[in-house]
Amino acid sequence: MPSVLSNSRSKKNRQLPSVALRAGLMGVGALLLFGILIFRIWFLQVISGNEYTAMAENNRVRFVPEEAPRGIIVDRNQQPLVENRAGLAVTVFPPAMKNPQQEIAALSQVIQVSPEDIQKQLDAHKNDTYTSVVVKKDITPEMKSYLIERTPLYFPGVDIKKYPLRSYPQGSEAAHVLGHVGQIDEKELKEPRYQDGYKAGDEIGQDGAEYQFDYWLKGVDGGQQVEVDASGKPKQELSSVMAQPGKNVVLTIDSRIQKATEDALRYGIDLARSKHYPANAGSAIVMDPKTGEVLAMASMPNYDPSVWVGGMSTAQYQQLTDPAAGDPLLNRAIQGQYPPGSTFKVISTFAGLQEGMITPSETVNSTGTWHVPGDPTVVFHDWSALGIVDLHRAIVMSCDTYFYEVGYRFYNNNNNQGLQKWARLMGLGSPTGIDLPGEAKGRVPDPQWKQQVGQTAIDKMWLPGNSVNMAIGQGDVLATPMQMAMVYSAIANNGRIMKPHIGLRVTDPVTNETIKEWQPEVESDLPISPDNMRLVQQALIGAAQPGSAIGSVFAGFQPVIAGKSGTAQVAGKADYAWYAAYAPANDPKYVVVVQIEQGGGGSTSAAPAVKKIMEALFPQAQPPAATGTTTTTTAPTGG
Amino acid sequence: MEIRTYLRHFDYGLLAAVLGLVVYGLVVIYSATHSDPNLPSPYYYVKMQGIAAIIGAVLMAVATFVDFRGFRAYRNYMYAGILGLILIVFFIGTTAMGGQRWISLGYFNLQPSELAKVVMILVVAGFLADRQRGDLEAQTTMMTLGLAALPAVLVFLQPDFGTTLVLVAVTLALLFVYGTRWLHFAAIGAAFGAAVVMVMEVLPLAGIHLLKQYQVDRLLVFLHPDQDPGGSGYHLLQSKIAIGSGLLTGTGLFNGTQTQLNFLPEHHTDFIFSVLGEELGFVGAALLLALYLLVIWRGVRIAIISESLFGSLVAGGIVAMLLFQIFVNIGMTIGIMPITGIPLPFLSYGGSSMVSNLVAIGLLESIHVRSRLIGDRRYRRAQAAA
Numbered sequence A: 001m002p003s004v005l006s007n008s009r010s011k012k013n014r015q016l017p018s019v020a021l022r023a024g025l026m027g028v029g030a031l032l033l034f035g036i037l038i039f040r041i042w043f044l045q046v047i048s049g050n051e052y053t054a055m056a057e058n059n060r061v062r063f064v065p066e067e068a069p070r071g072i073i074v075d076r077n078q079q080p081l082v083e084n085r086a087g088l089a090v091t092v093f094p095p096a097m098k099n100p101q102q103e104i105a106a107l108s109q110v111i112q113v114s115p116e117d118i119q120k121q122l123d124a125h126k127n128d129t130y131t132s133v134v135v136k137k138d139i140t141p142e143m144k145s146y147l148i149e150r151t152p153l154y155f156p157g158v159d160i161k162k163y164p165l166r167s168y169p170q171g172s173e174a175a176h177v178l179g180h181v182g183q184i185d186e187k188e189l190k191e192p193r194y195q196d197g198y199k200a201g202d203e204i205g206q207d208g209a210e211y212q213f214d215y216w217l218k219g220v221d222g223g224q225q226v227e228v229d230a231s232g233k234p235k236q237e238l239s240s241v242m243a244q245p246g247k248n249v250v251l252t253i254d255s256r257i258q259k260a261t262e263d264a265l266r267y268g269i270d271l272a273r274s275k276h277y278p279a280n281a282g283s284a285i286v287m288d289p290k291t292g293e294v295l296a297m298a299s300m301p302n303y304d305p306s307v308w309v310g311g312m313s314t315a316q317y318q319q320l321t322d323p324a325a326g327d328p329l330l331n332r333a334i335q336g337q338y339p340p341g342s343t344f345k346v347i348s349t350f351a352g353l354q355e356g357m358i359t360p361s362e363t364v365n366s367t368g369t370w371h372v373p374g375d376p377t378v379v380f381h382d383w384s385a386l387g388i389v390d391l392h393r394a395i396v397m398s399c400d401t402y403f404y405e406v407g408y409r410f411y412n413n414n415n416n417q418g419l420q421k422w423a424r425l426m427g428l429g430s431p432t433g434i435d436l437p438g439e440a441k442g443r444v445p446d447p448q449w450k451q452q453v454g455q456t457a458i459d460k461m462w463l464p465g466n467s468v469n470m471a472i473g474q475g476d477v478l479a480t481p482m483q484m485a486m487v488y489s490a491i492a493n494n495g496r497i498m499k500p501h502i503g504l505r506v507t508d509p510v511t512n513e514t515i516k517e518w519q520p521e522v523e524s525d526l527p528i529s530p531d532n533m534r535l536v537q538q539a540l541i542g543a544a545q546p547g548s549a550i551g552s553v554f555a556g557f558q559p560v561i562a563g564k565s566g567t568a569q570v571a572g573k574a575d576y577a578w579y580a581a582y583a584p585a586n587d588p589k590y591v592v593v594v595q596i597e598q599g600g601g602g603s604t605s606a607a608p609a610v611k612k613i614m615e616a617l618f619p620q621a622q623p624p625a626a627t628g629t630t631t632t633t634t635a636p637t638g639g
Numbered sequence B: 001m002e003i004r005t006y007l008r009h010f011d012y013g014l015l016a017a018v019l020g021l022v023v024y025g026l027v028v029i030y031s032a033t034h035s036d037p038n039l040p041s042p043y044y045y046v047k048m049q050g051i052a053a054i055i056g057a058v059l060m061a062v063a064t065f066v067d068f069r070g071f072r073a074y075r076n077y078m079y080a081g082i083l084g085l086i087l088i089v090f091f092i093g094t095t096a097m098g099g100q101r102w103i104s105l106g107y108f109n110l111q112p113s114e115l116a117k118v119v120m121i122l123v124v125a126g127f128l129a130d131r132q133r134g135d136l137e138a139q140t141t142m143m144t145l146g147l148a149a150l151p152a153v154l155v156f157l158q159p160d161f162g163t164t165l166v167l168v169a170v171t172l173a174l175l176f177v178y179g180t181r182w183l184h185f186a187a188i189g190a191a192f193g194a195a196v197v198m199v200m201e202v203l204p205l206a207g208i209h210l211l212k213q214y215q216v217d218r219l220l221v222f223l224h225p226d227q228d229p230g231g232s233g234y235h236l237l238q239s240k241i242a243i244g245s246g247l248l249t250g251t252g253l254f255n256g257t258q259t260q261l262n263f264l265p266e267h268h269t270d271f272i273f274s275v276l277g278e279e280l281g282f283v284g285a286a287l288l289l290a291l292y293l294l295v296i297w298r299g300v301r302i303a304i305i306s307e308s309l310f311g312s313l314v315a316g317g318i319v320a321m322l323l324f325q326i327f328v329n330i331g332m333t334i335g336i337m338p339i340t341g342i343p344l345p346f347l348s349y350g351g352s353s354m355v356s357n358l359v360a361i362g363l364l365e366s367i368h369v370r371s372r373l374i375g376d377r378r379y380r381r382a383q384a385a386a
Helices: A002-015 A017-047 A049-060 A100-111 A115-124 A141-150 A186-190 A208-212 A255-274 A314-321 A341-354 A391-396 A400-412 A418-425 A447-453 A464-471 A481-492 A530-543 A602-617 A624-629 B003-008 B012-033 B044-065 B069-073 B075-092 B112-130 B138-157 B161-178 B182-205 B213-221 B232-244 B272-305 B309-333 B351-373 B377-385
Strands: A061-066 A080-092 A133-137 A158-167 A181-183 A203-205 A222-228 A234-241 A248-251 A281-287 A294-300 A364-366 A369-372 A375-381 A387-389 A496-498 A503-507 A514-517 A522-525 A562-568 A576-583 A590-597 B093-096 B099-105 B108-110
Touching: A017 A049, A017 B161, A017 B232, A017 B272, A017 B309, A049 A061, A049 B232, A061 A234, A080 A100, A080 A115, A080 A141, A100 A115, A100 A133, A100 A141, A115 A133, A133 A158, A141 A158, A203 A208, A255 A281, A255 A294, A255 A590, A255 A602, A281 A481, A281 A602, A341 A391, A341 A400, A341 A418, A341 A464, A341 A481, A341 A530, A341 A562, A341 A576, A341 A602, A364 A400, A369 A400, A369 A464, A375 A400, A375 A464, A391 A400, A391 A530, A400 A418, A400 A464, A418 A464, A481 A496, A481 A530, A481 A562, A481 A576, A481 A590, A530 A562, A562 A602, A576 A602, A590 A602, B003 B351, B003 B377, B012 B044, B012 B272, B012 B351, B044 B351, B069 B075, B069 B112, B069 B309, B075 B099, B075 B112, B075 B138, B108 B351, B112 B138, B112 B161, B112 B309, B112 B351, B138 B161, B138 B182, B161 B182, B161 B309, B232 B272, B232 B309, B272 B309, B272 B351, B309 B351
Parallel strands: none
Antiparallel strands: A061 A222, A080 A133, A080 A158, A181 A203, A222 A234, A248 A503, A281 A294, A281 A590, A364 A387, A369 A375, A496 A522, A503 A514, A562 A576, A576 A590, B093 B099, B099 B108
16 A cells, blocks of 8 residues: 555655754754864864974974083093083973973972972973973982882973983092083073073083183083874984083193192191181192193182082082181182282392392391381381391391381382382282183282272372382282292293193093193293392292291202292281292292191291192102101291 | 665665765774784774674664664664663673773673664654654653653763763754754753753752763863863863864874874774874865765755654754764864764774664665655556555
8 A cells, every 4th residue: 555655654744844844954054063163173274283283293302402421621640530420310391291380399399409490490491392401410319210100190291311410530629620510591691602502401611620621521412303102202213413522621730749739738727727726728739830730729628529410409509608618619729819928028029129129238137126217106027036137038037127128118219110010020910811710810009009999098198118018918919829829930930931721631532632732831031130030049949948937847858949938917817828839949840839828827837738748749859857847847937 | 675676765875975984984093093002903993993884884784674664663662672771881881981881792892872872863753753743742842851861861870971962962853853842942951051050060069069070171171271281181282283283184194193192192082083184184174074964964865855754853863963973073172062072973983883873874774765765656566566
């Protein structure tokens, strides 16, 4: 009965025309929905496709920088002073973090870096989109295992990688000379010095040789562009640039002498303390007068440079810069400025002779006190009433009266630039130009200077006392131990001043070939007559012998030492001890200067320390019998 | 019915579109899964999906030959049967991804909620067709809702929120095609709004959480995907990055970095469209939508030309089921719909879904063939001769 079926159905359909209508409406609705989908897909893929492509790249491409190891620093005998060790660093790849704030907070707890500091690191790199940022260097094994267990589940985007770190095989030795490395900051990045090849996050030399030779020591970073999957696992390397290690720097420093110098300085300080002087600090320099090479440079108090490795806490830094702790970061050899005391008398001698104020044979009667002729109100004291002294004896015995007279003659002859001229010729008042950063220039006072700094009318005037005090290295004259080492180097080298330096050569880390060498360089030749030079050299030999102002410190020492002590008075402090020497006196190889703050007289602590250094410099030449007299200086001493 | 007669009235356009979709899906699944190192073979998912497609195709053929009108008589048994299957899941079901949805059948896992989609279309359509002609009273609407509510609630409790939504959408579509008054829909809308407020706002205050937190997160995150890129927003963001980076022609099969490097989650199931969008670009996406539109168009046409109300309802229900899933799934991947865990028909990996959808296409073909017979003189002649 086909008709029944078809007829009845079609009739029923006719009863409900709305069914077809509504089905059709559903079709219209479908078209609408498909329209929405296709429009939205068009928007995503075609209109903003590039944006999403960049995001996809950001997802998968990661740049893992490979920090180039810095060059190592060795002493002149290839003894390593600064090396690299394989450290570990924690890196963060910000786009991979799912909940950055929470993760940074958790990470902060693990690596002991404040969330702010982590954020600061990330911000510094926010334009390098594919780069993993180092947020903590030198992590402990505990931190490492903790993080490795929890990455990438709890710390997505956090990774651990090898990171070369500085190490100091000689401990605190030469800490001030070597300096340290630290991360370049925003301000430094803008300096002209760092315009070529430096980028945020770089480790740069922050002080000492690390700073001075950064250009050589710094390598060229490399890195790998890797493709990672969602869990951060590297899948393939897209491109890679090898890191080029920095060049090695050979210093003029001799590690053995450096060690001996530091020991000697410590010994001098202890000696002064045993005699109840505060002796809170000091410095020492050993250099070759003929080349200007610095063989040792020590400063106390010192510190262990490894505290800088991996970044230090604020508390640690405060401790290192606390004046109460004696400013251990200060390299007193080039940054400490002191009245040079009697070590200055050689300058006054040259000035007096060359400017015609005195002759070698002229004598002065030392009665213990001296005053400006016609003005007995201001009394200048001498350390001892030496009687009639000529120039030679004045230097040997460090006679103040003689040099008061020299100073006064400059004043009296209205030559108020004579002393100054010779002080400057011999290097005072300006940095010596040693290849170390932060060198102080000291001070050579003159009438212009007084005019500038004086507060009152009388303060602004150059008075007789200014010349008189200056002639014995007191008053307003200031010098760094390095400057005084240069003065005595000039004398040891017959008036030829060599440019001081601490960098010897730069070598290739792979081939060990010399890339650059710093040759001895003549800074200037002092216009001093050979006779006058010989006179001072002879006097300095006498000044180191028994019977001189320092007593028997160097009694019997071979080879013969030439030297001069200094005892500088500083208002409100114990005396500052100096000793400047060179040896062998007839063919000087070494100039040694020791300065001890509040270490008493030059012979109390500085000269014995110099002797210790000399013993190390001339180990064979030293007769064993002579060592017994080292510390038994009882004679009245001056300088 | 003679096989020749049958083949003469077959809707080949629909078949071709569906075949295209299934093949398309297999290709994309292969691309999405071949590099998974945990698989026994790179073809594992493709093979499983292919087997499901073959089983589905056989059942589709069966559904085509069987007179769909026969189901109407068994609607009560089907209803009881599907309720039973869903209930069984609660006792012996396999738990995965926060829900208990599968019955393990050895080699295959059966997901009754997927079957429920098709079965409930037949049940509700049968119920409506059995009502008095033109009975558009509120009682009919209420009873229909009640009929659908039971399995919907059970599926919701598994919990399978996505399928629940499909069941609701299909039921509403059936009421719509049946001719339910607009007033009723307004009332349903109001009640739905009130229920949403209750579930999302009022009940949680009283300590009753009908939706799990991850479901709420997923539901709401598409409104503010940037707020929580680490949690639920992560999936959405990665999906949008995948699709967006596909540009016009895509990165090429097997070359989508979002897919191949696993930035895209669940890339062979719920987010299969993101894989397609990334690797085949706008062209690939448009081709997919064109195939779907073909299926929907043929389905709507079948609903219109059906010789019976039951046929129209079943066809309309199937169209609604497919349309709803397509729109919500793709909408989810492109950030205009909540993340609800609804698979993309014929594309997403999943055997139960594939089989159910193919059976649904079989039903459409069955309706098509039978509505065409009315105008077939040769068939009528043959019938008369018999």
